[in-house]
Amino acid sequence: MNEKDHLEQEEIFSQVLRAGRRTYFFDVRATKAEDYYLTVTESKKFTHDDGSFHYKKHKIYLYKEDFSEFNEMLKAATDYIIEAKGEEVISERHQKDFKRPSEINEEAADSSTESFTDVNFEDI
Numbered sequence: 001m002n003e004k005d006h007l008e009q010e011e012i013f014s015q016v017l018r019a020g021r022r023t024y025f026f027d028v029r030a031t032k033a034e035d036y037y038l039t040v041t042e043s044k045k046f047t048h049d050d051g052s053f054h055y056k057k058h059k060i061y062l063y064k065e066d067f068s069e070f071n072e073m074l075k076a077a078t079d080y081i082i083e084a085k086g087e088e089v090i091s092e093r094h095q096k097d098f099k100r101p102s103e104i105n106e107e108a109a110d111s112s113t114e115s116f117t118d119v120n121f122e123d124i
Helices: 003-010 064-085 101-114
Strands: 013-019 022-030 036-047 053-063
Touching (some): 053 064
Antiparallel strands (some): 013 022, 022 036
8 A cells, every 4th residue: 555545545434522621523534444433632731931832732532342332431421521510621721710619618717807997895
């Protein structure tokens, strides 16, 4: 197989999802026996102090005998998250003014002590 044939084999089907600093690649590839499988790659961009950057990639291989069970588990996990936390994104990265519940309680405690006025009973 020459290089051109190899590249064409690599590009059977591909989709890209850009999500902030992360990019997800969904690529259909072929085995030597010409059966198809899926690779899912997460690529995350890291920037150094000097402005240069690099990418870290993580890849999973998913074969069609696992598709059904994988889909069921993915759906169950994502449904659980949406039911438990809703669809709104709640995180420090996405909301600059995000505060954890413990931080809100600390602020409330701090503000209640700040509004306290010292009373000297000799003044009464």
